[in-house]
Amino acid sequence: MTHRAGFSIPIPGLPLRDHRTLLERAPDWGYTDVWTAESAGPDAFTPLALAAAWSPSLRLGTSVIPAQTRGPATLAMTAATLAEATDAEVVVGIGASGPPFVEDINGIPFREPYRHVRDTARFLRTAFRGELVQGDFDTFRIKGFHLSQLPPRAPRVMLGALRPGMLRLAAREAEGAITNVLTVEDVPRVAKEFRAEGADKELIGRFFVCPTADRELGRMIGRRVLTPMLMARTYWAFHSWLGRADLLGPMREAWLAGDWHRAQTLLPDRLLDELFVHGSPEECREHLERFVAAGIDTTIIALIPPPEFGGGLPGATAALHALSPTGS
Numbered sequence: 529m530t531h532r533a534g535f536s537i538p539i540p541g542l543p544l545r546d547h548r549t550l551l552e553r554a555p556d557w558g559y560t561d562v563w564t565a566e567s568a569g570p571d572a573f574t575p576l577a578l579a580a581a582w583s584p585s586l587r588l589g590t591s592v593i594p595a596q597t598r599g600p601a602t603l604a605m606t607a608a609t610l611a612e613a614t615d616a617e618v619v620v621g622i623g624a625s626g627p628p629f630v631e632d633i634n635g636i637p638f639r640e641p642y643r644h645v646r647d648t649a650r651f652l653r654t655a656f657r658g659e660l661v662q663g664d665f666d667t668f669r670i671k672g673f674h675l676s677q678l679p680p681r682a683p684r685v686m687l688g689a690l691r692p693g694m695l696r697l698a699a700r701e702a703e704g705a706i707t708n709v710l711t712v713e714d715v716p717r718v719a720k721e722f723r724a725e726g727a728d729k730e731l732i733g734r735f736f737v738c739p740t741a742d743r744e745l746g747r748m749i750g751r752r753v754l755t756p757m758l759m760a761r762t763y764w765a766f767h768s769w770l771g772r773a774d775l776l777g778p779m780r781e782a783w784l785a786g787d788w789h790r791a792q793t794l795l796p797d798r799l800l801d802e803l804f805v806h807g808s809p810e811e812c813r814e815h816l817e818r819f820v821a822a823g824i825d826t827t828i829i830a831l832i833p834p835p836e837f838g839g840g841l842p843g844a845t846a847a848l849h850a851l852s853p854t855g856s
Contacts, residue, residue, distance in 0.1 A: 532826040533816075533853040534561025536591070536734070537575045539831050539844045544575055550845045551583040558854035561587040563621075563734070563828050566594070567629055573606055580614035587617045591706050591734055591828055592688035594625035595644050597634050600651040600661075601673045608656070611679035618681070621706050621732075622648055623688025626762055642693060643667050649685050649701045656682040686732065690766040692721040699727030706732040709754070709763055711802035712815075714770055715822035733824040737805040739812045739847055740834035746806030749832055751792040754804055759783040759791065775799065809850035 535554070538544050551562065562579045566572040572590040579586060588610065598606070603620070611618040624641035631638040647665035654661045655675050662672040686704035689695040695718060698705035705722050710733070722731055736753055740746045757763050759780060767776060779794035805815045816827050829851060837843040837850070 531820050532560045532587070533829075534559055534563050534587070534589070534826065535829040535831055535848060536563050536565060537579065538570055539833065539848075541833065541839065542841060542844045544570065544578065546841045547575070547578070548582045549841060550848055551579050551586070553845070554583060554848070555585050557849055557852035559586070559848075559852075561589060561826065561828065563589045563591040565591055565734075565830075566597075568633060573610060576610055576618075577613060580610065580616070584614050585616055587619065588614060589619035589686075589732075590621045591732065592621040592623035592625075594630055595622040595648040596625065596630045596636055596638065596641070600648050600668065600670070601655075603648070604652055604655040604673070604675060607652070607683045608675055608677070608679050611681055611683050612677070615681070618679075618683040619686055619704070620652060620683050621686045621688060622652075623706075624694070624762070626760065628760075640667050642697070645687060645694070646697055646701055649687060649697075652683075652685045653702075656685070686730070689722070690718075690762065691769050692724075695721040696724055698722065699725050699729060702729075704730035704732060706734065708734045709736075709757055709766070709803055710770070711799070712818045712822050713802070715819060715824060717770070719823040730825045731823060732826040732828060733819055734828040734830055735805050735816065735819065736803075736832060737812055737816070737829045737851065738832040738834050739809045739850055740806055740836060741808050742834070742836070743807070745834065746804070747797065747800055749834075750800050750804030750806060751795055753832070754800065755779070755783070755788070755792045755795060758795070772799070809847075812851055813853070813855065 564572040564575050572593045576588040607620045624645050627638040630636050644667040647667045658678050660674045662670050684703045687698035687702045689698045689705040738746050738749050779791050783791040805812050833843050833847045837847045
């Protein structure tokens with residue numbers, strides 16, 4: 529599979545309206561994709577609609593959106609409409625998410641996440657084939673839905689996946705898997721589960737990247753970014769499966785006791801340096817290349833622009849250019 533390289537938008541600190549220049553220039557720097565995520569800030573689809581207009585050659589993807597926070601028909605219609613706006617491929621990446629994003633801020637019960645993701649993937653793939661969707665799924669009932677206007681190129685469905693159950697589900701029911709917050713050494717184990725049923729499908733990795741030569745600054749930023757993620761239910765289970773429960777145990781104890789600052793200090797430097805891509809732009813590119821060599825098909829940069837590149841659009845543009853997959 530040919531390696532693809534993308535980045536997430538919006539970039540922190542940069543208003544969405546100011547992304548046009550860097551999106552227009554991104555293909556010249558070797559980027560093939562642009563991706564979004566969704567939690568409590570920008571939604572996933574509006575930035576991609578703008579990207580479709582500003583840089584129509586870039587593949588567009590969500591990495592990832594909660595399967596529970598939109599009805600399956602609404603999700604299908606939104607993705608199909610986006611696919612109408614571009615000649616490039618559209619990827620709908622959905623995931624199980626967690627209670628903070630589903631129940632706490634949306635008021636939607638967080639129930640049977642595995643089955644809900646599976647049912648939503650089945651619904652979407654059927655709808656994108658132009659078929660009538662109806663009947664009883666495990667987590668919802670559809671009386672009858674048919675996309676009245678199919679885009680020229682059907683969106684692809686991929687799943688956010690960390691542990692064996694969801695990785696194998698992605699291999700069976702979707703067209704790829706999107707993983708996150710792992711080390712190069714973790715990739716073969718994740719890929720083994722994903723390929724367990726012979727799936728020759730795309731494995732995508734999303735990586736936080738801060739191209740700074742100031743190692744201590746990079747580590748400070750990395751601790752702030754990674755600590756709440758690693759302590760979240762989903763990622764704690766992921767890294768426990770990877771064998772890090774003892775290593776991260778003291779950190780988790782401090783976090784559960786409400787001592788968040790101490791929890792940050794207890795994230796081991798060596799693990800932080802493996803999970804959080806930082807260093808000079810050349811070192812960051814080499815780190816990402818090791819992920820590709822280990823089995824990642826597509827890399828997504830979640831850029832955190834460091835102070836040395838300056839602020840605003842010039843700083844974000846310079847940082848993204850410095851990380852160019854072509855090195856130019």
